[in-house]
Amino acid sequence: MWGGCWPAGPLRRSAFTRRLSVPISAPEALLTVRGLEAGYGKIGVLHGVDLHIAAGEVVTLLGPNGAGKTSLLRALSGLLPWSGGSARFGGLELRGVGPREAAQAGLVHVIEGHRVFTQISVTDNLLLAGYDLPRAERMARVEEALSFFPEIAAKRHEKGGALSGGQQQMLAVAQGLVRRPRLLMLDEPSAGLSPVLVDRVLNVVRELQARGTAVLLVEQLIEKALGAADRVYALAQGRIVLEAATSEADLPRRLERAYFGDDAVSPLEA
Structure with a gap:
């Protein structure tokens, strides 16, 4: 059973050697990635990834465990070195840029898991996220971030470790919002x-x-994920195998074909 998640397991080689959709043009792309190659040491994980995201657009990235989704976000935010390709975020070339410079440019990465400081208060967690801002500006942004999450705003003076797992996840997202991102990258926020x-x-x-x-x-x-997004990319073994608008009527079938061939059961119907 799917349980709403991608299963682990090998993919058919034919599934990722062909692109199953016509690329969608995005006017005035905020982020444009071309041929991104990255990995860990001598182990390549991302193989020629192309994608684009327009200002104000929500894009979801789907794929099985080990497909390279987290690695792609880490590469874009400066946490993983590249071995090839290019990317522009606004007017900034991302290759070789570190996490601090990326965040200052407005590209903010909320990594998977509840990465909060458990021994300090909710407010101090958020103040740390804006450490390089003037204090008055930091306080204004903290209040702005808390306005999205009344559940943790009511616990602003409690330590991060006193929050439930779900509240810690909200706090992690709020930390990203303190940066007022132009592009917010969320790695499995539902975990x-x-x-x-x-x-x-x-x-x-x-x-x-x-x-x-x-x-x-x-x-x-x-x-x-599809209900929240305008477009979807599917990633398999470090390669983009599908790009589509989430409004397309035949999207479930195209996802089937992209991953498992024509005789598979749809992940959206299982």
Whole structure:
């Protein structure tokens, strides 16, 4: 059974050697990636990745475990060295740029898991996220970030470790919002959350889009991810195998073909 997530296991070679969609043009792309190659030491993980994201667009990145989704986000945010390719974020060339410079340019990466400081307060966690801003500006941004999550705003003076797992995930997202990102990259924000809290986080994604913020969402809950996004990329073994608008009527079938061939069961129907 799928359980709403991609299963582990080998993919058919024919599935990722052909692109199964016509590339979609994006006017005034905020992020443009061409031929990105990256990995860990001598182990290549990403192999010629191309993608684009427009300002204010929500894009979801799907794929099985080990496909390279997290590695792609790490490469874009400066946490993983590249071995080839190029990318531009606004007017900034990303290759060789570190996490601090990327974040200062407005590209913010909320990494998978509840990465919060457990021994300091919610407010101090958020203040640290804006460490390089003037204090008055930091406080204003903290209040702005908390406005998205009333659940943790009510606990602003409590230590991060006193929050539930779901509240810590909200705090991690709020840390990213303190930067007022132009592009927010979320790596599996639903991990470990109840369905109610998953919907709460995805509602924040929609609110951000309404304010003009672009979002790149890596998510295992396929239906929810597609429901929140304008477009989808599918990644398999470090290669983009599908690009499509989430409004396309035949998207479930195209996802089937991209990953498992023509005789597979749809992940959206299982």
